[in-house]
Amino acid sequence: xxxxNVCINVAYQRTTFTVPISQPTPRIYTPGEVISPHAxxxxxxxxxxxxxxLKASVAGVKEQVDKLVYxxxxxxxYNGEIGDVVVGRVTEVQQKRWKVDTNSRLDxxxxxxxxxxxGGELRRRSxxxxxMMRKFLQEGDLISAEVQNVFDDGSLSLHTRSLKxxxxxxxxxxxxxxxxxxxxxxxxxxxxxxASIILGNNGFIWISPTINTEVEGGAGGFTQNLDKEVSxxxxxxxxxxRNCILALxxxxxxxxxxxxxxxxxxxxxxxxxxxxxxxxxxxVALMTYHRLESQEET
Amino acid sequence: xxxxxxxxxxxxxILHGVKDDFRCDGRTRQEYRPIEVETxxxxxxxxxxxxxxxxxxxxxxxxxxxxxxxxxxxxxxxLEFFVDCSxxxxxxxxxxxxxxxxxEISNTLSxxxxxxxxxxxxxxxxxxGQQCWKLYVDILILECGGNLFDGVSLAVKSAIYNTKVPRIxxxxxxxxxxxxxxxDDPYDFQTLDVSSAPVLVTLTKIGERCVVDPxxxxxxxxxxxxxxxxxxxxxCVTTLVRGEGSLHEDTLIDxxxxxxxxxxxxxxxxxxxxxxxxxxxxxxxxxxFLK
Amino acid sequence: xxxMPVDTKRIQGPEVSVPYDQFLxxxxxxxxxxxxxxxxxxxRKSDELREIFLKTAVLSQAxxxxxxxxxxxxxxxxxxxxxxxxxxxEFSVNGELFCEFKYAPFSxxxxxxxxxxxxxxxxxxxxxxxxxxxxxxxxxxxxxxxVYALVLENDGSALAAAITCAxxxxxxxxxxxxxxxxxxxMGISITGKKFLDPTLEEEAYCFTLxxxxxxxxxxxxxxxxxxxxxxxxxxxxxxxxxxxTYVEVLKELAHASKDAYRLSxxxxxxxxxTSKEIKNAEQKN
Numbered sequence: 126x127x128x129x130n131v132c133i134n135v136a137y138q139r140t141t142f143t144v145p146i147s148q149p150t151p152r153i154y155t156p157g158e159v160i161s162p163h164a165x166x167x168x169x170x171x172x173x174x175x176x177x178x179l180k181a182s183v184a185g186v187k188e189q190v191d192k193l194v195y196x197x198x199x200x201x202x203y204n205g206e207i208g209d210v211v212v213g214r215v216t217e218v219q220q221k222r223w224k225v226d227t228n229s230r231l232d233x234x235x236x237x238x239x240x241x242x243x244g245g246e247l248r249r250r251s252x253x254x255x256x257m258m259r260k261f262l263q264e265g266d267l268i269s270a271e272v273q274n275v276f277d278d279g280s281l282s283l284h285t286r287s288l289k290x291x292x293x294x295x296x297x298x299x300x301x302x303x304x305x306x307x308x309x310x311x312x313x314x315x316x317x318x319x320a321s322i323i324l325g326n327n328g329f330i331w332i333s334p335t336i337n338t339e340v341e342g343g344a345g346g347f348t349q350n351l352d353k354e355v356s357x358x359x360x361x362x363x364x365x366x367r368n369c370i371l372a373l374x375x376x377x378x379x380x381x382x383x384x385x386x387x388x389x390x391x392x393x394x395x396x397x398x399x400x401x402x403x404x405x406x407x408x409v410a411l412m413t414y415h416r417l418e419s420q421e422e423t
Numbered sequence: 424x425x426x427x428x429x430x431x432x433x434x435x436x437i438l439h440g441v442k443d444d445f446r447c448d449g450r451t452r453q454e455y456r457p458i459e460v461e462t463x464x465x466x467x468x469x470x471x472x473x474x475x476x477x478x479x480x481x482x483x484x485x486x487x488x489x490x491x492x493x494x495x496x497x498x499x500x501x502l503e504f505f506v507d508c509s510x511x512x513x514x515x516x517x518x519x520x521x522x523x524x525x526x527e528i529s530n531t532l533s534x535x536x537x538x539x540x541x542x543x544x545x546x547x548x549x550x551x552g553q554q555c556w557k558l559y560v561d562i563l564i565l566e567c568g569g570n571l572f573d574g575v576s577l578a579v580k581s582a583i584y585n586t587k588v589p590r591i592x593x594x595x596x597x598x599x600x601x602x603x604x605x606x607d608d609p610y611d612f613q614t615l616d617v618s619s620a621p622v623l624v625t626l627t628k629i630g631e632r633c634v635v636d637p638x639x640x641x642x643x644x645x646x647x648x649x650x651x652x653x654x655x656x657x658x659c660v661t662t663l664v665r666g667e668g669s670l671h672e673d674t675l676i677d678x679x680x681x682x683x684x685x686x687x688x689x690x691x692x693x694x695x696x697x698x699x700x701x702x703x704x705x706x707x708x709x710x711x712f713l714k
Numbered sequence: 715x716x717x718m719p720v721d722t723k724r725i726q727g728p729e730v731s732v733p734y735d736q737f738l739x740x741x742x743x744x745x746x747x748x749x750x751x752x753x754x755x756x757x758r759k760s761d762e763l764r765e766i767f768l769k770t771a772v773l774s775q776a777x778x779x780x781x782x783x784x785x786x787x788x789x790x791x792x793x794x795x796x797x798x799x800x801x802x803x804e805f806s807v808n809g810e811l812f813c814e815f816k817y818a819p820f821s822x823x824x825x826x827x828x829x830x831x832x833x834x835x836x837x838x839x840x841x842x843x844x845x846x847x848x849x850x851x852x853x854x855x856x857x858x859x860x861v862y863a864l865v866l867e868n869d870g871s872a873l874a875a876a877i878t879c880a881x882x883x884x885x886x887x888x889x890x891x892x893x894x895x896x897x898x899x900m901g902i903s904i905t906g907k908k909f910l911d912p913t914l915e916e917e918a919y920c921f922t923l924x925x926x927x928x929x930x931x932x933x934x935x936x937x938x939x940x941x942x943x944x945x946x947x948x949x950x951x952x953x954x955x956x957x958x959t960y961v962e963v964l965k966e967l968a969h970a971s972k973d974a975y976r977l978s979x980x981x982x983x984x985x986x987x988t989s990k991e992i993k994n995a996e997q998k999n
Contacts, residue, residue, distance in 0.1 A: 129688075130451075130453045130454050130455060130635075130685060130688055131455045131458070131685065131688050131689045131692045132455065132457050132458065132692065133458045133459070133460055133577075133689075133692040133693055133695070133696040134457060134458065134459045134460070134696065135459070135460060135461070135696050135699050135700045135703075136459055136460065136461035136473075136700075137461070137700070137703060139459065214428065214430075216428070264428065265428040265429055265430045265431075266430045266431075267430050267432075267433070293430070293432070294432045295432045295433070295435055295436040296432070296433070296436060297433075297436070297447050298433065351431060351432060351435045354439050355436065355439060355440075357443060357445065360440060360443065360445055361445065361449070363447075364445065364446070364447060364448055364449040365449065367447065367448060367449075368448060368449060396449070397448075397449025398448065398449040398450045398451070398454055400449065401448060401449075401450070401456050401457055401477075402457050403457065494732045494736065495732075495736060526832070526835070527839070530832070530836050534952055537952070538933075538952070538953060538954055539923065540923070540954050541954065647847075649949075654954070657956065657957065658931070658954045658955060658956055659951065659954070659955045659956075659957065659960055660933075660952070660953065660954045660955075661951060661952055662935075662949050662950065662951035663950075664843060664946070664947075664948050664949050664950075665843070666843075667808075667843070667846045667847060668847055669847035669848075669940055669943070669945035669946060669947040670945060670946045670947075671944060671945055671946070672944065672946065672964065672965070672968055675946050675949065675964065676961050676964065676965075679957055679960055679961060679964075680957055680961075683957045
C-alpha cells in the first residue's frame with residue numbers, strides 16, 4: 126500500500142462555490158454610516174452620535190429593540206451572557222481565582238468559591254484549598270463552565286457548581302466564531318456515533334470520547350486519567366467529527382447537534398483525512414445543508 | 424514561534440494518536456495537509472509563486488539583477504535568499520521577534536542551494552570574472568500556521584522555476600568596460616533548471632515517533648525536529664536539527680529514511696503541479712494570495 | 715559583560731579584500747588533491763581521529779574553561795557564572811544558554827572580521843543546540859549561562875572541536891549536566907573515500923567534484939553526541955548524500971565519538987585529581 130502522502134493542488138483548479146444562503150442578506154452598515162437622521166434613540170454598542178445623526182461604529186447588522194439601537198458586528202469575540210455554557214483554558218493561577226481564556230475580550234475569572242471541590246458537597250474553602258489551587262487546575266488546563274455573572278467591563282465570572290462542569294480530560298479542542306454556535310437548551314451532547322461534544326457558546330468546541338457517567342461518576346471532578354488510551358474506533362469518530370465541524374464552520378453554517386450529526390453521516394464516503402481537502406469539505410457542508418433544508422420543508 | 428498552551432490530557436491524547444498512526448485530524452504520521460501552489464502572480468518580479476499549506480501562506484518573488492561575480496568563483500552567478508517574517512503573519516514576529524527564525528530559514532535555504540549539483544550557478548554567468556546575474560529570492564510570510572520550512576522551500580522552488588532571465592544578445596568587453604546587449608524581444612528569455620533543487624522536509628518528533636506537517640497543537644508536544652533538504656533523486660543536501668531536545672541514533676536514522684522518501688514524493692508532486700500550471704499558459708485565471 | 719560592543723569607529727580594514735593564495739599557481743593545489751585521493755597526508759587511517767590534547771581550567775577569569783588541540787585545529791572555550799537573563803521580562807522556567815562562536819581574525823586562510831559574520835552566527839546556533847539538551851537547565855531558572863568559543867587556528871573540524879571543548883568547559887564550570895557532549899566530523903569525497911576528523915585540505919577535497927557525475931555521495935557531517943544517553947544532540951550536514959551512505963556515516967561517527975568521550979572523561983578526572991593533590995599539599999603546608 127503506497128498511500129499518497131503529499132498532495133499539491135494548483136490554484137486555478139480551485140472550487141470557490143459556497144453554501145447558498147437561504148435568507149436575504151440583511152443590510153450591513155459600515156463604520157461612520159448614518160443609521161438614522163435623528164438622535165432620538167438610546168445609543169448602545171456599535172453606534173455613536175455625531176451631531177444629529179446616529180452612526181455605526183462597527184461593520185455589522187442593525188438590531189433594534191424599541192428605542193435601543195445597536196449594531197452587531199460581523200466578526201466578534203464572545204460576549205458572555207449569564208447561563209451560557211462555555212469551554213475555557215486556564216491561563217493564570219492567582220490567589221483564590223483562576224484566569225480563564227474564553228475567547229472574550231478579557232480573561233474570565235473562576236473563583237475557588239464557585240466550584241465544587243473534591244469531596245463532593247459544598248464545604249467551606251480553607252486556606253489549604255488555596256494552597257492547592259494548582260493541584261486542581263493549572264495553566265493550560267481546559268474546563269467547561271457556566272457564566273455566573275457579567276461585569277460592567279464585559280469580563281465574565283464562571284462557575285462549575287454542577288457535576289456536568291469541570292476539568293476536561295483527553296480530547297480535541299476546536300475554535301470557531303462564537304456566532305456560529307446555535308443557542309440551544311443543551312450544549313452537552315453524547316452523540317450516537319460514539320463521542321461526546323460540548324458546544325461552548327464562546328466558540329470553543331470540545332470533542333471527547335463518551336464517558337460512562339454511571340461508572341466514573343460524572344465529569345465534574347478534577348481527576349484526569351492520563352494512562353487511559355482512547356481506542357482506535359473512538360479516535361476515528363472524534364477525528365471525523367473534528368473535520369466535519371471545521372467543514373461546516375468553513376462554510377459558515379451554524380453548529381448544533383443535528384447539523385453536526387448530519388455532516389458526520391454525509392461525510393462517511395470520505396476517509397477522515399480526505400476531509401481536510403477544501404473541495405470535500407464544501408461537499409459535506411452542501412449535503413448537510415440540503416438535508417437540513419429538506420427537513421425544514423416537511 | 425510561541426508554543427500553544429496545552430493541557431497534559433490533550434498532549435497525552437495527541438501522543439497516543441501519533442503512536443497509533445492516526446492523528447487528531449485523521450492523517451497518518453507521514454501525511455501532509457493539502458498544499459496549493461500558484462506561480463506568476465507578481466507582475467514586476469522575474470518570477471513569483473505562492474504556496475498555501477493549510478493556513479500557512481507564503482509569497483516568493485525573484486528579482487534578477489546584474490552583479491560582478493565573486494573573485495573566488497568567477498564563473499558563477501549569485502543567489503541570495505531573504506526571509507521576511509512580518510508581524511502580519513503572527514504577533515510573535517513583532518519587532519525583532521521573527522528575526523531569528525527568518526535567518527534560520529534563509530541560512531538553511533542558502534546552504535541547501537549552495538551545492539553545484541543542486542543548482543547550476545554557472546548558468547547565471549554572463550562574462551566570467553566580469554558580470555553575472557544575481558537572483559534575489561525574497562520570501563514573504565503572509566500567514567504563519569506552522570511548518571514554515573516545508574512551505575517556504577516549495578514556494579522558493581516554484582518561484583525559481585517560474586523565473587525568466589532575459590537573454591543576452593551580446594556581451595563584449597571594450598577597453599575594460601563591459602558592454603551588454605539584452606535581447607529586444609521581451610518574450611525571449613531563458614528559464615532556470617530546478618529539476619535537482621531540493622525541498623525541505625521537517626520531521627517533528629512526538630513521543631517516540633516522528634510526524635510531518637504538524638499542527639500548532641502537535642508542535643507544542645515536541646521538543647526536537649529535523650529539517651532535511653532532499654532532492655528529487657532522494658539525496659540529502661542539508662540537515663538541520665532544531666529544538667532543545669536530542670535524538671537517539673535509531674530515531675534519527677528512521678527520520679532520515681522517512682524524510683528522504685517523502686522528499687522524493689514531494690518533489691514529484693510539485694513537479695506535476697508546476698507542469699500542469701504551465702500547460703495552462705498565460706490564460707489561466709489568477710487567484711493571487713491570501714485567498 | 716564580555717560581549718563585544720559593536721564599534722563602528724574601529725577600522726575594519728578594506729571592505730573587500732582577496733586572499734593572495736588565490737593567485738598562486740594552480741599546480742601545487744592539484745598535486746595536493748591527487749595526494750589526498752590516494753591516502754591521508756598525515757598518514758592516518760580513514761577512521762582515525764587526530765591526536766587530541768584537552769585541558770580544563772586554562773583561564774583564571776572564567777568560571778570554567780577548556781582548551782582543545784587537534785593537531786592544527788585549536789579552540790579555546792570559556793563559561794561564565796549564571797546571571798540574570800538581560801532584557802527579559804517574562805519568567806523562564808528553564809535557564810538559557812548563550813553561545814558565541816568566533817573565529818579569531820587570523821585563524822583561517824582568509825582574514826576574519828572582528829564582528830561575528832553570518833557563518834559564525836550560524837555556528838553559534840549549532841553550538842547552542844548541541845549543548846542545550848545536555849545541560850540541566852531547570853536547575854537555574856531565569857538565568858543565563860554564557861559560553862564563548864574562540865577558534866585560534868582552524869585546520870578542519872572546527873565546529874566539532876568547539877562543541878567538545880565547550881562541553882568540557884561547562885563541566886569544568888560545575889554547571890549541572892545530564893551528560894558530557896562530544897562532537898566528531900566526517901567528510902566523504904565523491905570517490906567514496908571517508909575522512910574521519912578531516913583537516914581543512916580534506917574538507918575542501920570532499921567538495922571537489924572534478925566533473926564526475928552525480929552518483930556517489932560527498933560532503934561533510936558533524937554530529938554532536940551525549941554519549942552515555944546515546945543521543946544525538948546536533949547534526950550538521952552539507953554536500954549531497956544518499957540515505958544509505960548518510961546512515962553509514964552517522965553510525966561511524968557514533969562509534970568514533972566513544973574515543974573522544976573517553977578522552978573528555980579522563981581529562982576531567984585528571985583535573986579533579988590534580989586539584990585534590992594541590993589541596994592536600996596546601997593542607998600539609
